[in-house]
Amino acid sequence: DAKTTQPNSMESNEEEPVHLPCNHSTISGTDYIHWYRQLPSQGPEYVIHGLTSNVNNRMASLAIAEDRKSSTLILHRATLRDAAVYYCILSDSLKTSYDKVIFGPGTSLSVIP
């Protein structure tokens, strides 16, 4: 499975946008890019996913580089509730039998009031 690299930690001020980067230089053409986040003392929750095009949903936006070797999760206005560990994950869309998700250490986001 392809690996991703993320900064260990980031800080943001409340109400400001946050850009969380992820590098995946060995991504294959069939790998989806997924983002999950884990709030303190909770299980991870799905945030967003994409393959080639940028994606938006109610939680966040995902910007994917043209060469797909990096991506950025964008939180448009950080709130205190967004303080969490954010995981960038790749999974192969051709693996129809199962879709094992490999979590790295992620980026710990702190939001400053």
Next chain:
Amino acid sequence: DTGVSQDPRHKITKRGQNVTFRCDPISEHNRLYWYRQTLGQGPEFLTYFQNEAQLEKSRLLSDRFSAERPKGSFSTLEIQRTEQGDSAMYLCASGSLSYEQYFGPGTRLTVT
């Protein structure tokens, strides 16, 4: 609440004892996953079920670990002869689509 539930939320056991955890997935989900998470690390995949069939097991799942999903509904994860290294958060997730997994709150196991 119709999310994924896990029971118990916390378990303290002595080394050498057997423990069993239960996961109740979201009812319409046919995929079920177990993960283990230690402090400061991301969750590690343990095993995957599609309906009642266990389709994938991680090398992390030693012979002391066994998981079942009878009738394709709830799942159990049993650890026999627990060791201190088994202390971790055990997470269950379910899903119906390949790209989205819904996680439960986890069972925190402490082996003394």
